[in-house]
Amino acid sequence: MEQAAPLQVTFENLSYSVKVRATDKAGSDAVGGGGLGRVRAAFTKTRYEDKTILHGLTGTFRPGRLTAILGPSGSGKTTLLNLLAGHETAGTTSGDMWVNGRSATGASLRLLAGYVSQDDVILSTQTVREAIEMSVILRPPPLSSESQTADDSNDHLASADTANGPGGGLRAAGEEGLPLPAAMAGPMSTEADPKQRPAAPPRGKVTHVEQKSAHAISLLGLERCQDTRVGDSSDKGISGGERKRTAIAQEWVTQAPIMFLDEPTSGLDAHSALMVTKQLKAIANRGRTVVAVLHQPSSEMFELIDDLLVLLEGRVVYLGERAGLVDYVAALGFPCGMYTNPADHVFNAVLFAHGGGSSTPGSRTTAAERAEQLLEAWRRSESAARLQALVDGPELAPVHASQFRRISPPLTQLQYLTRRAALNAKRNPLVINLRLGQAVFFGLLIGFIFLNTENRPANVQQQNFSGALFFSATSNFLLAVLSVVNAFSQERLVFMRESQGGYYGLPAYFLSKNIIEVPIQIIMPIIYASISYWLLGLRHDGVKFLLFTATTIALNLCGFSFGLFLASTFRDVSAVLAALPVMFLPFFLFGGLLVNTGNSTVWLRWLQWISPIKYGYTAMMKNQFTGYVVDGTPIGDAYLDAIDLGPFSIGVNIVFVLVLALATWVAAYLSLMRLVSEKSGKQSKRNTRKLRQALEGPLDARFTQTEKEKAAEEA
Numbered sequence: 001m002e003q004a005a006p007l008q009v010t011f012e013n014l015s016y017s018v019k020v021r022a023t024d025k026a027g028s029d030a031v032g033g034g035g036l037g038r039v040r041a042a043f044t045k046t047r048y049e050d051k052t053i054l055h056g057l058t059g060t061f062r063p064g065r066l067t068a069i070l071g072p073s074g075s076g077k078t079t080l081l082n083l084l085a086g087h088e089t090a091g092t093t094s095g096d097m098w099v100n101g102r103s104a105t106g107a108s109l110r111l112l113a114g115y116v117s118q119d120d121v122i123l124s125t126q127t128v129r130e131a132i133e134m135s136v137i138l139r140p141p142p143l144s145s146e147s148q149t150a151d152d153s154n155d156h157l158a159s160a161d162t163a164n165g166p167g168g169g170l171r172a173a174g175e176e177g178l179p180l181p182a183a184m185a186g187p188m189s190t191e192a193d194p195k196q197r198p199a200a201p202p203r204g205k206v207t208h209v210e211q212k213s214a215h216a217i218s219l220l221g222l223e224r225c226q227d228t229r230v231g232d233s234s235d236k237g238i239s240g241g242e243r244k245r246t247a248i249a250q251e252w253v254t255q256a257p258i259m260f261l262d263e264p265t266s267g268l269d270a271h272s273a274l275m276v277t278k279q280l281k282a283i284a285n286r287g288r289t290v291v292a293v294l295h296q297p298s299s300e301m302f303e304l305i306d307d308l309l310v311l312l313e314g315r316v317v318y319l320g321e322r323a324g325l326v327d328y329v330a331a332l333g334f335p336c337g338m339y340t341n342p343a344d345h346v347f348n349a350v351l352f353a354h355g356g357g358s359s360t361p362g363s364r365t366t367a368a369e370r371a372e373q374l375l376e377a378w379r380r381s382e383s384a385a386r387l388q389a390l391v392d393g394p395e396l397a398p399v400h401a402s403q404f405r406r407i408s409p410p411l412t413q414l415q416y417l418t419r420r421a422a423l424n425a426k427r428n429p430l431v432i433n434l435r436l437g438q439a440v441f442f443g444l445l446i447g448f449i450f451l452n453t454e455n456r457p458a459n460v461q462q463q464n465f466s467g468a469l470f471f472s473a474t475s476n477f478l479l480a481v482l483s484v485v486n487a488f489s490q491e492r493l494v495f496m497r498e499s500q501g502g503y504y505g506l507p508a509y510f511l512s513k514n515i516i517e518v519p520i521q522i523i524m525p526i527i528y529a530s531i532s533y534w535l536l537g538l539r540h541d542g543v544k545f546l547l548f549t550a551t552t553i554a555l556n557l558c559g560f561s562f563g564l565f566l567a568s569t570f571r572d573v574s575a576v577l578a579a580l581p582v583m584f585l586p587f588f589l590f591g592g593l594l595v596n597t598g599n600s601t602v603w604l605r606w607l608q609w610i611s612p613i614k615y616g617y618t619a620m621m622k623n624q625f626t627g628y629v630v631d632g633t634p635i636g637d638a639y640l641d642a643i644d645l646g647p648f649s650i651g652v653n654i655v656f657v658l659v660l661a662l663a664t665w666v667a668a669y670l671s672l673m674r675l676v677s678e679k680s681g682k683q684s685k686r687n688t689r690k691l692r693q694a695l696e697g698p699l700d701a702r703f704t705q706t707e708k709e710k711a712a713e714e715a
């Protein structure tokens, strides 16, 4: 079996800029220039200008090594990580990226890399173990079973080493696992954490998924909380550190050969931060390329880092071995004291240059000059020359097909997501109980308000039934909208993170959501109709009851689709709530009760044709009043003629509600599709195939020259 090569990520002259609102001097002057100026400014077209965040970065991240990105706040650490991981797509990128000398982009790196973001949004009702198992099921490890087993056994070895306690030491990269070039195997200088004991070997029949997640739980020290729900701000679950480690475990199990992590230790106590760093080191030791943004690492954490990239104002001021950094900074005039944390020292040196240090107005060099000196010193340094050599001569083995991240078949995704959604609903019964409560409450309320209407005088019946049926149509529609908006707005972030992380595709997610939600949108109106219909005293006829129920079901389904559309189109609930009245009040106005739609303003009359309330209300009214007789006097048909609800029959009106439901349902799907492609770029199969071909294909011309030179030298 052909061994997959370790992967080296290289970039050269990488720049990134975004469009920002121009700080328009003329405009601001106008604003300051009195009322007229303010009015003029309000109508002035917004101008945008480019803001460059990363300025021509050159560097490389080597396999089998833990690389940390350090730098002051705002120096571009997250932007660089996101750009490489393919999660930063809004701005303009220039420069080159390669994986093992093959031309790459952020999108192609996403096919190879795991990514842990700063905000790990995990479904709050899942337990830690379930969240990790989900990752194993939906994102099966990319390596073939043979090499995967080898990797697993290496993990066990490493865990065993870890368990040896102080002095046992973790296994150095290249000793076990994927073979590494000698130059890449960095020295290991870590002590193992005695708390990190491997889980007892599973007994009995254990599935691959259970085994893999048990292993990750053990490696990340999550045994104690493995059956605790993740929780959220309103329903406390695991701690912040445990959540971070769960997110890392979710990426670890995919065995992606590259891992990018944005501040995996922020918000953790010193011990947890050290533990996480040790675990990252252990992962890197298995030949993976691990790159993490770290904030102020302790000296123990600092010792675990192999390579460091220090950024200042979007520029590289150091990229190379951690061991050489302190001397490098000392040579620049910042000697590190014996008892000073080297990470703090480096940080202070850079911060000083950045303008946050003790630079006083009287000091001979200004902060800007110091920053320029640091950048200039880096350009002329030996470390930069060494880095350039690594950039010029990267790992050259092609990316192996088995190294690409895999995604489970759509049917597996659908089955898993449906089961998860059902479990989520069961564990979060408040949502369903509220819906049930609403159906019962409104059924009883309307029933008792209009109790025994059928025994009242004809004119009272006309008024009461009209009001009750209009209320039934609007409440069924609106409650469905609100329930979906509420549920989906909360889930939206989880969906974005998981779909970007390659857990599943949109079709499986969308379908699973419908499989769980649609039955609820059918059962609730049945409950509402069963209570209200008989209390109201609507016509005692089984078929008419069924038609009334069918109308309420159609309105609920339509409300569900509208809610889904709104929640997927607007970014937060407050925007949805602002849009809701603007969209729906015209629907209510043209619902058939408030305005005689046949005689309303001509150029606004079309609104009735897109109002689901109008169709639903008309179906209910015709169901009640067609051929309706009170005390031997037929009153129904004349009344229907007077209020002019249109020519369509009951069945056709119900069908129109369903057509509107279907159209909005499709719009909701398209809106989600737009959301996904906005964040992750186009993910078509053809695109993916092209990106893979580039990574598996021949070397980029940038490196072929080097190959020829090498061959000539050898000759």
Ligand SMILES: Nc1ncnc2c1ncn2[C@@H]1O[C@H](COP(=O)(O)OP(=O)(O)OP(=O)(O)O)[C@@H](O)[C@H]1O
Pocket (backbone or CB within 6 Å): 018, 019, 020, 051, 053, 071, 072, 073, 074, 075, 076, 077, 078, 079, 080, 090
């Ligand atoms: N989309 C954007 N629009 C405008 N400015 C942006 C955008 N993205 C990033 N920036 C700016 O680019 C700079 C770098 O941001 P980035 O988040 O990469 O910094 P960072 O080094 O990770 O900071 P921190 O350590 O505080 O997280 C910041 O000044 C930020 O305001």
